[in-house]
Amino acid sequence: MNYDTLQLDINGAIAIVTLNRPERMNTLGGSMKEDLHHVFTERIRNDESIRAVVIIGTGERAFCAGADIKERVSRALTLPAYHAGQKATHQLFSAIEAIEVPVIAAINGVALGGGLELALCADLRIAAEHAKLGLPEARLGALPAAGGTQRLPRMIGTALAKQLMFTCEHITAARALSIGLVNEVVPLTDLLPRALELANQISANAPLSIRFIKQAINQGMRVDLESGLEYERYAAAIVVSSEDRKEGMRAFVEKRTPQFQGV
Structure with missing residues (x-):
């Protein structure tokens, strides 16, 4: 099956999921949520030959810049409609987090808002040196509602998580490494090779x-x-x-x- 917003490549025991909306900084718009749901719950979960997954974005600018604000700016939702839609988003991200094989997020550029929340669902995170990470929702009158308020404090501690969400700061990859938000920082040219190296190390084990x-x-x-x-x-x-x-x-x-x- 071909996807409008993703590319799925199977390399031996490794699945590479590429977020592919570079003209919109790989934002979670269009059919991306539906495509992610299908690729993880139908393709990857049901393929027993897959032993690790790498998620990466297309291009050098963005892993995923979060919600597609241009799509959402004119959309008016009632409270019940928003609540139902967000439940579906929670179910999607929880399905990615719970998939039985390890998932590695290769953060090749900005990971903001929902993009960072997606990366938080991975088991390991590797960032390119130029990557920026943050949860800037409060600057838009919103809040991190794809799991950010719950997963980030569990990962880096309550005080640091509150600081990032309250200030809407975009932190560097080096800063993310220092607070335990990412596992490694590497040059962009080494990002996918390092992610695949880790994935292959994992897939060699039972x-x-x-x-x-x-x-x-x-x-x-x-x-x-x-x-x-x-x-x-x-x-x-x-x-x-x-x-x-x-x-x-x-x-x-x-x-x-x-x-x-x-x-």
């Missing part, structure tokens, strides 16, 4: 292990420690009986590369 590590961390961040430990025990019990664990142990003893099948 898929079941990676899946349950992701689920255990995500679940544990939402509950108390004892409940998180209980989920960890549950996940470990499932993995310990897998064929991949047996293969991993045999490969270690035989001093060879394991051949994991995801079972």
